[in-house]
Amino acid sequence: MQSTGDIKLIPTEIRNKLIELKNSQDIAYKARSDNYDNFLKELSKATALGYNPNLLPLRGASKVPNQLFKDLNLENHYSDIALIVISSYFAKDLGERETLRQLNSILENVNSLFNIINEEMGTPYKDIERVFNEYKTFNLLISQGKTVDEIIAVIKAQDRKDPEYNISERYINVLGYYYLNTLKQKDDALKVFKLNIEMYSESWNTYDSYAECLLRMGDIEKGITFYKKSLELNPENANAVKVLSELKVEPKKL
DSSP states (O other): OTTTOOGGGSOHHHHHHHHHHHHHHHHHHHHHHHHHHHHHHHHHHHHHTTOOOOSSOOTTOOOOOHHHHHHHTGGGTHHHHHHHHHHHHHHHHHHHHHHHHHHHHHHHHHHHHHHHHHHHTTOOOSSHHHHHHHTOOSHHHHHTTOOHHHHHHHHHHSOTTSOSSOOOHHHHHHHHHIIIIISOOHHHHHHHHHHHHHHOTTOHHHHHHHHHHHHHTTOHHHHHHHHHHHHHHOTTOHHHHHHHHHTTOOGGGO
């Protein structure tokens, strides 16, 4: 299907359930959005009568002058304001309960769809949680402020045969370049690339990335050493040949 774009290649039952799931998601999303919009619309009616939903005053803001309350005749609107506010929150609560019901229904559909697809594939997964775990990355740990040393500790603690996180050579390499190019943390990037060499010592690409990081840190001599190691494992590594040539190191002499 990825090659042809022909959705008809998906078995009919799975295709119909995918379409049904997408429709349910769209309905739930629209219902949630409409519920919130209606809540704000109703609450604005109370605001027009003088209701102030801000419980905490803004910094630097003074209390509302008593004259304003008198001009708005708020005392005459207290009952109307109370009814509007109460009914707004009541309707909002009902809408959220309905959204929750829809989401639970979607979750049931997802589980049902998973079982069908899993069976069609020959049941490669024990349960649906296993699917999510296989695609679990370290982005969450980074967003939580975990240091590179803490993330490396998590990687080393993984069961190589059944890891909780994605500890593939490719992903660890991507993580290294994230520290190197995005965060501009060369020392941390070097630690990740070094870990990748330790875990995948037979991969020429791990040495190539480690060498690149060393060069960008100014350690030319050591960088050349690891580019040479990468070429030993893969003489066709065009990047290593190019970099070494630029450094006046003849590839043919390696």
